[in-house]
Structure formats: C-alpha cells, structure tokens
Amino acid sequence: MSGDAEREEAVERALARLGVEDKVRLLSGQDFWTLPALPQIGLASLVMSDGPVGVRGTGWAPDDPSVALPSPTALAATWDVALARTAGRMLGQECRRKGVHVLLAPTVNLHRSPLGGRHFECFSEDPFLTGEIGAGYVTGVQEQGVGTTVKHFVGNDSETDRMTVDVRAGERTLRELYLAPFARITAAGAWGAMAAYNTVNGLTMTEHGPLQNDVLKREWDWDGVIVSDWTAARSTVPSALGGLDVVMPAVGDPWGPALLAAVRSGEVPEKVLDDKVRRVLRLAARVGALDGAVTVPPLPPPRLDGSEVAREIATRSFVLARNEQDLLPLDAGSLRTVALLGALAADARVLGGGSAQVFPPHVISPRDGLTAALPAVVFAPGADPRPHLPAAVGGYTATLRSAGFRVLYATPLPYATVRWMGSLPSGVDPGELSTVEISGRITPAVSGVHELSIIGFGQFVLRIAGDVIFEGEIYADDADPDTVFHEPVERRFPVPLTLGDPVDVSLTLEVRPASAGFVNVSLGYAAPGPSADDLLDQAVAVARDADVAVVVVGTTEEVESEGFDRTTLALPGRQDELVFRVAAANPRTVVVVNAGSPVLMPWAEEVPSILLTWFPGQEAGAALADVLLGRAEPGGRLPTTWPRRDEDALPTTPVDGVLSYDEGVFIGYRAWQRGTATPLFPFGHGLGYTTWSYESLTIEPDPAHAGTAVVRLRNTGARPGREVVQIYAGAVVGTTIDRPLRWLAGFAPVTAAPGETVEARIPLPERAFQIWDDGWQAVPGTYRIEAARSVEDRPLSTEIRI
Template structure:
C-alpha cells in the first residue's frame, strides 16, 4: 500500500486505538487496528541470523559469523552483503523489522554479549554497522540498531547505572550510534535496559529526544528492549514509541490514567504513534506480506556467501614457521580438540537460532581433502572437554519414525498423583493430553511455539525420546529445566530436579543448574528410552515477566578420564605429520544473561594445547571465541588462528584458510590482553567495582587499545593485528592541508605493494594524534581504514578521505565538538602498533560544532 498516509490514518484513529498501538502484540509483532487499515508488523532477532517468530520449533535459519568476526574483516562490502542476505531471509520469514545490529562498545572481554558487537573502536563499530544496515534496508527491511546506550555488561542489566563522563559517553559509547545514523539512517532503534548516570535510558529525554532526535535529527522509531520499560508517562514523554513485548505492562490502562491526571496529553500519544505509523508505511512499501507463513532460505549464492564470510572473518595471529597453508600432500593429519567435532556457530542468548545446516571443523577438513583428491589419513580425538553444560544430544535422539527428535506432551492438570514421584507408576496417564508436538533438538525453551489456546502456562509436560549412543561405555547424562522435573532412562530415575532444584543461569535466568548422573554400561547402537517429566506450576506461581510453559535441556557425553583423553591426544599428535587443534569457548560460556567470570579457556584446554605443542611443533592452534581469552602457551605456538564463531559454514571456511584456498585478511577488531588485570576497565566491571547499583566507567575515553597505549601496557595481540600468507610494503605517504571551511576535510594517499608470491588483501589503518590539546587525547585513534586487494607483486595507490570527525574531541566544558588548531600526526599502519608511515598536517583555526 504505497498510498498509506500517516497523518490521515493518525487523524481517524480513536484515542483507545492509539494507546493500543504503543505496545507490541506478543513477542514479535506490533498491534493491528484492522478498522483503520493497520496490520501487524513482524520482527525477528538477531545480529547473526533471522530466527523468525519462534524460539521453539522455528523455521531453520542461516547463521552468519559473530559480529566480532564480521568487525574483524574490516570489510564494509562484506558487511553490506551480509545485511542483504539477512534481509532476504527476513522477507522469506515475513519479517518487516530485523532486531539488529548490536553496536555496544566492548569495555571488557568478560561481557556476555561481547560477541554481538563489532568492535571496541567506535569508528570501526559504527562504519561496519552502517554498511550492514544499508544492506538490510536496501531490500525494504528495517534494521534496528541497539542497545542505545552504554549497555555493556549483563550483570544487573535491568537496573545497573552506567556512570560515565559526558566526554566518554560522546566519544566512545554514543559515537557508533552517531556514525550509523549519519551513514545509514536506521529506520528503528532499540533503547537499552540499563540506566545512564542514574536514569533509565527508556525514560531519558536527553538521550532519546535531545541528542538522538534533535541534535542528530534521527527520524526513525524507538522501541524498548524486551521488558525494558519501567515507567508510563516518563517513557512516553522521553520519546520511547513502542513498548516490547506485549501484552503491555507499563502502558494500556496506565496511559489512560496518566491522561486523566494530565501527566500526559493527546499530543504526546500522537507523537509516539506517528513514528510507529511512519515505520508501517515503510513496511507497506517493502511488499513483504503481513502475517505471512515463514520459510527458509537456501541458494547456492547464500551458501557461498556464508562460506566466504566464515573464511574472511578468521584472523591469522601467528605463522612464525610458515606452517600455514598446510600442504594437501600431508600423509597423517590429527584433528584434536573440544571444538573440532562440534560446530560452534554462535554465542548464546537471543543470538542463538536453529541453523539450517552446520559444518564442523572436522567435517570441513575431511570435505576439503576429499575434494582436493588427497589421500591424507585424518584422525580425531577430543583431548579435553570444555563444556559448561553437557553437549546436547540432538544427533543421538530419535522419534518413532527414526528421525532425530522427541515428543512433548502437555497436560493442564496433573495426570496422575505420582507424575513427579521418585518411584512413579509408568503406565500411560489417565487424562488425555491437552496438546502434543515434536522437537528435533534437546534444548527446548517453551516461551513460544505452544498452542496457548489449549495449554495453560501452569502445566505438566512429558518429553519422550529414544537415545542411541554412538560409543559404548559409561555416559554422563544431565538435565536443566525451567520449572521442576525428573529424568528417567528405561524407567529408572537418573536425575532428580523436583526435590529442591538448584537455581542456575539457563533459560534467561529462570532455569535450574545442570544436575547429572552416570548411566553405566551403555552400548553403541542400542536404543534407550528417555523420559523427562516437568512441572511448570511452581515457576508460574513465582511470577514471570512473560508467558512461559517451561523448558528442558538434555545433554550427555561419554565418560572420559581427563588424563586418558589428554594422553590419547598427545600420542595422536606425536604420531601425526601435522595437527589442527581446535579449542575455545561456546554459547554456554558467552551468552546474553550473564558475563564471563574470567578469560580462561575451560577445563584442561590450555594444558592440552601445551602438551600437543610439546610433541608436535607443526600444530595449528585454532581458537574459537567471541572475545579475548588468555593463551598461556602463546610463546610455544608457532601458528595460531582466531576463528570467532563462524556460523553455518565455519568448518568449510576454516578449511579454506588452513589449506590456502583463502589467504587470511581479517584483523582483530578488539585487543587481546595478556591477562584480565591489564584490561582498561578492570576492576570496575560486572559484579566487581560496582557501587550501590552503579558501575563506574573509570577508564573514561581510554577504552580498548587507547587504554593499553596510554598506560604503556603491551597486549598479547593489539587491536588491528592480523597476518597474511603475503607480505605488504607501504610507501609514498602524502597528506593534503586541512580545509578551513569548518568541515575540516583532508586526504591522505599512500602506496601498498604485495611483495609476496600469492594474491592477498591488506587492511590499512589510519590513526590520528594531536600532542598539544586543551584536554588529554589518546596516543592514537583510528579514524579511517581501507581494505585493498592486491595480486602477487602488484601495488596500488590508496586514498583515504577524512574530515572533522578525525580531528575533533568532545569538550564537556562547552558541550560541543572541538577541533583545535595545531599539528596533527597522521599514522598509517598494519595494526595499532605496527605503524608503517607517518606524516603531519595542520589546522590553522579552531572550530566547534554540534550534531552529525
């Protein structure tokens, strides 16, 4: 409906209808008003994939690499292509609004959602986000930049106050949002859960109206994070258009009462509804149907983009002995590690989705060698376990039709007296089920996907599946539930979570801790009946902020003696010509809802790496994590790759890099410190250093690499670091004078030459420093970057245009941006520490500005 008229529609809406529009309909839709021609817009998470409208039993989705990986590509063209592909999947799933990208600044590697943001640097963060947004919106889908602002930890995320200076707020935390607004105009923005300097963002008029809408001239719609509205009149007056999710908690009848009390006026309601209708006009123009059935996306072009993205987000940290690329003529290759056989596609929380397919590192290596016609013998062993929760049993559980999955049955009333008993009667329940369905996964969170017309939230659930082990031996089987529950194998109680279940962090904080026991003497290929019985009644009685029918997480692993597993790995490494050792974290360790406790790799991972390196120096260590980890073995390792979370095609992308089909070109979008104590935000982060519900951003503007440089603390790997199978030479630096028209425009040029023997790509980074200024400034600030493709022996002249953004700082004495006259050092480097060219330019007169 291209003719949809916002003002005409607004004028004919009744006040009750307007109030209704101020809150969502359920988790993923806006409220419709059919009588006024207003349908319901659909939304979907998230930053690395389009889940659709269901956490449970949704349509499978493409999973792209985590945002820290995409940021590390330093590739705005790739970011735009990823955005376009996400928009295509939004269209397939009937979604008008994508709840992404995330651009919160990474203050600390401990942040549970660090993997969701692009970088610790505001310039890189904002420009990659802008390219991503432009890609999404080029297909008529609204992007939603989030979480505005200073939402940088998970600890007490609904209430914590991020206390920081105006200068730090402007230069570091608001800057990526500002750049994205300037270069991409996101059609929607999501406010954050937290407070900033004492006031919740969702009711902060200065942040939402004065800065965002007036100073930056932002025209889009502002929605809350889910259950992130804590007031009625205040949030509406502040400029928050839409409360999510529905049904409303802070609006509805409360708005009617505020109008009676004249805390609100009809004009306040109109201002909010107008923004929702303006976004609806874009939804009409997109041509995406309303209330459409959800479909998946799978084309050869999409598969290639997923593979390209996986490879192009891998950082070559070390290649000291030129072990990489591996020769396909190798005879015996060992693949070892807890992240080798399983595909760790993404971090946890709202970023998780049901992948349409996955390729693990082990699978990718096998496929690559087979396609290359190699006769190499590939052997695998785990070496060490690294799970926080037992690995899911998705691939080892089967329904009656012998396909992967299990059956869920629901009762609104207790079916038999001893349903949850430790000594149950296992005959069929006497009462008929209210509803039933199947599931292909063993991690089930029932906040959607349940027929709410038939099943009450206060319900009893039985999950039944057949478990077929792939290895003989003792198996440790574990269960987490949301509610209370018990697990039986062949009618024998194995796990009791109905008697004083211990609380845990699963299911967004509403789940139990994992409780496990050993099932002895299981045989590979034999069928075992698994039954889980859950009561959701106690959870509902405690009170939930959203509808939930319960949840379960079933995991298991063959019991392996730690020392035996490590010794097997060492022996295999010793007997092999080369080793690919894949370690790291996973979505259980890095997730929305909680922060990491430390930077360590889990279990015996570090010892495994050290022992394998000791017996086979031709070892490629691959680390998978969304943020930095410590590497106590780094000096012994000659060859290290940082793979982040690579999405569907992580295994194929990794194999492409390992065997040289792809020359790595990514560079770290965040600093890897040697130890946690070196992080600029330490110790004022998470539950450390907090003071009466607030966290002090005591590092000010010296976040990330700025903090290491100002304190002369050497990191393990600096921001912007990343190697190639080629070598690059920089020369011929030139810089034009700075314009005197108040725009501060100037241009630098230089030449890059590929002096290696294979084609490659180099990311050149431009840093600025002003030594004499009225306020302290970082030693270096990255203000530009460019990615250049060069054939072997080729050279190209590179041009980088800069303006006042590169010169200015925020002066909180004058409450404006200032570019002070004087000399500016221009540094061009292969990283923040590897500076190849230096020059100077001069600003003749000081000038100030506000806005974009």
C-alpha cells in the same frame, strides 16, 4: 512526489483516523514479538525478531531454522563495510522469508572490557569502526524493506546487574565513544533504536529524556522508533515523557490503561502520544505494513545464498595472529596425517548464548570440514571445555500436550533440546499447554555407566525404559526467569547400560503459566569414556605421530552469553594444558581459537601458528579448511585488543549499584598506548599469506572531508593477498588537551596480485579532528597522519594542518 513524502501523507491520514484508545493500544506489544494490527486504518501487525547473526522469527526454532552468520566480532574483523552490507541483506532476506518486519539488531555497544558477557555480539572497541560496520549492516537489512533497531541505547556495555546498574560517564566520554556509533548509524538511516535496561547518570534509559528526546530525536533530527528492551520499561508517565515510543513485550507492560489514563488526565500530552504513533506508523509504512504507503524498497534485491554468505564472512574474518616459519598455509599434497584435537573440533561453537542464538539448518564442524578436504585426519578430543553434557542426538521427538494428555503438537528434533522465548508452535494455545516431552531411544555402543542429564529449569520427570529415575524441581518457582533462561544448570544421572540393548528415554517438563514464555531444556547424554587424563594422553600420542597438529580451543555459551559477564578470560577446562602438551610433542602445531572475544593464551610463544576464528557461523569447518589449506586468505584484522592478563581488563562489576567509567575516553588501544604493559595482540593486527610494501602516503584536499589519505602499497609476495590499510590520526602537537596518542580515522581493504601496486583512498572525516566540549569543537593545529597495518605497525606518516 517522492516515496518519503507519499509515506508521510499515508502516515498522517492514518493518524487522523485514530482515537486515543487505539493510539495507546498501538504502542504496546500484544504478545512477545508483535504490535497489534488496526484493520480500520489498514495497519498490519508489526512483527519483530531477535538477531544479530540470524533471524529467530516468531516460530518454534526446530520448525523454522535460520541461517547463522559469524558473530558480530567476526563481521567487524573483516573491516569491510560492503561485506557488512551483504550480511545485512542476507538477514533482511531471512526476515522477509519468516514474515518479520523488524530485526532487533545490530548491537553497537563498545568493547569497553573483554569481560563483557555480550562482547561477541558487539563489533569493536573503536567507535569509528563500530559505526562504519554497523551502518553497512543496517543499510543492507533495510534495503530488503526490513527495519532495524540499533541497540542498546546506551551504556549497556556489560551484563552484571544490567537491569539496575547506573553507568556513570562524563558528557565527553559519552559523545566521543559510546554515543558515536549510534550517531553514525542513525544518520545512515536506521529506522529504529532500542532503549537499554541500564541507567545512565541517574536516569534509567527508558525514561532518559536528555538522551532519547534531546539528543537522539531532536539534536540528531532522527525520525525512527525507540522500542524498549524486553521488560525494560517499568514506569508509565516518566517513560512516556522520556522519549520511549514502544513498550515490549505484553507481559509486564506499564502502559496500556495506565497510559490512557495519563493522557486523559493531561499528565502525558496527546501531542506526545501522536509523535510516538506517527513514528510507529512511519515504520509500518517503510516495511509495507500500512496500506496506501510505498514500501522501502518496492522490490527486494536479488536472492542471496545463506551458506555462501556465511562462508565468505567467516574466511574474511579469520585473523592469523601468529605464523612463525610460514607454517600456514598447509600444503595438502605433502600431508600424510593431520592430528585434529580438541572437543570443539567436533562440536563447533558457532554462536554465543542468549538472544543471539538461532537454530541453523546445519553446522559444518572443523572435523567435518577438514575431513572432507584431507585424506588422513585423526581426531582426538584431548580436553572438553563444556560444563554440561552435550544434547543427545539421533531420532528424538518433542511432544507438547495439554493437561488431559492430548497431543497439541509434535516434531522431530535434530538434537534433544527445546528452546523458545515468547512464542510456541503455531496453533498451540499457551493456556492449554501443560507439558513438553523430549523422547527418543539410546542404543549403547559400549557397556558401562552412561550419563544422562537435565539442563533447564522447572518440574521434571526423567524416565529410562519406563522407570522414573528423577522427579522433582530443578529451580524454585521464584527464580528470575531471565537468569535461569540464560544460565540453566545441570543435574546428572548415572545409568548402567549394555552394549546393543536399546532403551527408551524421555524427559518431561511441566510448563506452568508463569514460565510458558521461557523454555530452555535439554536432555544431555554421554557414553562411558576415558578419564580426563587419558584424553590428554591420547591427544598427545596422536599429535606426536602426525605431520601437523591442529588444536581447536575456545569458549562455550556458558562462558560467553547474554545475561552475565565473564569472571576470567582464561580458557575453560584443561585446554591450556592440551596446547602446551601438544606443542611439546609436535613443533608443527596450529592453534585454532574458537571464541567470540579475547581469551588468555599463556602458550602463545610456544606454538608457531595461531588462527582466531571467533564464533564462525554455520559454515565454520568449511571456512576453516579453506583458510588452513590456502584456498582463501585469512583476511581478518583485530577489531579489539587482546590482553595478556585478566588484570588488564576493565571491571564490569558495579560498586553499590554504580559502574563508573572513570577511564573516560581511554578504552581499548587508546588506553594501552598510555601504559607500560603491552597487549598480546594489538588492535588492527592480522597477518596474511603474502607480504606488502607501503610505498607512499599523501593527503589530498577534499571539500567534503578534512582531506583524503592516498596510500600506495605493493604486494611483494608470491600469492594474491588482501590487506586492510588503516589510517590513524595523532594528537595535536603541543596541545594540553587530554587525548589519546592516536585514534582510528579511516580504513579500506585492498586486494592485489603478486607484484601489483594498488592505491587506497581513505577520506578523513572532520569529526576525527574534533573533541566534545559543550558541543563539537575542532582543535586547530598540526596532526600526524599514519598509514598502518595495525595500531602498533605504522610504516608511513605525514602531517596535516587543521
């Protein structure tokens, strides 16, 4: 008997022993992250945790750090399914270490608009690339015996009014774009999916029977579990009949006694309930939480090193967007001084805001990485994009106390931030918790007016040297917890301090029962320093005297985050001015863009080299040094188009509660090909440190596909290199069907030594030659097949008859 058959038998045995009360109980969270155990059938509590770049787990973050891989946009920029699988295996390994059964990832919504706040957390604007990278990721996680929940099903492509927005999209648009990655990844075997907050065509997704029951479960013959996004379920009978299987979390659960009553009254048939329970038990069997079932797999694959995996993904994801006069790679032996400029060079942004945030064991900043690799790096911040003071560092402690001031828990902090969502430290009763205190000591390195800040929400007391300098509320009691958690504001306080005289500082937050599950507070600190104008002047002076200037610019978690969309693609603060002025002072300027998604670059033509590094994870600076100095190839290619102007981005703001996808199937590069404007950098673009000659393209018959594209290419440069061969299919000659001019049909990364010829064999899926017209329909005719470096650089073409 196969493992699947044995698991199904175990599931049916367990189901037969359950009464209706326990069946209902199993389908709702018992707290923020877990489902209840049912010991009478040998069922352990299923534990879930946020991803997608790490595993937060259910523990308190400072106690239980997680590897932090590069952002999903970075992973997609590798165009490497095998590497995505390795990333998944790494995260599955982290889940097993933390006792997590289900990773709430990957996010496979599309890059409909670069203004989307969670753009960095999704893979690509292209459904095929998204599906392939996502399938590799899911396969890797589940090879570790850990489940995934591909999310957010469906239409959660932006954040504005995400709880209520009604996304209006035609059937063809949904099928060819937004549902396509989910179809690919569930076919690859994903064990779970997450229902989105939003509404699609008038039905909220947690009640969307036509998409959840009819498409996902029946048409795609999928046997996994649909879990609600947290607090997304807001009804009992409609959500139960609409295909939802699990409601999370316990807070605000509309099922429980209400669902039990609906089953007993016949409003929800017990066979519908049984299908949900069967899916949960099947998931439990797969992850080893159900006695008598064979887990998947019986043993984990060999252990991976998190730092090594993070560094490899980062270097392979960096996109060399511009490199005039071959400024990169830098010759370390010829450099006397390197100017390293930009506040983000010292305070690397390694991940975006929201549920994607984890606490890594360490972060290697660009300053750390380049200083370790080069003898003479001179740093100047130049311009600071951070809207909040950075959290204080060095010797801080978090202390949790009861109302009677009894210490419930205390731990050192790497920096003065306390953040949790749903779970407190082990052994702390949420009902007993009264206050959280961040305390430490400041020893001023300079006399003058220093700044402290409170970043967070709630009732606070801030003390310096025992004196209260602030006591009061930062947010009102009725503020939306989700909003204030993702968008905390700041209150600053000037404090005169004297060089060398240490002062104790403490920030105490009163934790009320309503907010115990959502705590996000930081004690910010900044010493007196130069003015913004002086900082720019200093950076220019440093750049002028250096052999090369490396300017690190980017966004922050206040710009790119879950919970809100961007209002502009412009870099925050005076970073554009910094680049312009440094480029004018030093013609050998490299701009490193530390952003998870596109930003505007009004200075793009003024600098010789631009390197896009996304949110590069915990090994950011080490990977940057590898690539800048030529120890590694910048292997990335753009998974999304980079526009020149804000006006080129599709809107994300609903009108009267409705966000209409009037553009249909024309998003990203599919839309750019129809217009008169040109993007800053096209889809698929990326340079390397060598050159390539595309020599031939042929199409071989393939019984499993529409054919196989065979591309021969040669490394014509003096260095080993990596190339991503992209295959685009063109519209049928003479057709009247409104289709894009071309679309991605396949890809494959190749590597070659100098002078070596390599061959890429890329299957052409049947779906690439079909459209949705009340079902998938092949469109017969002649298609143009192009082998390309990007959607705008296509050196070879041929034709195929379908």
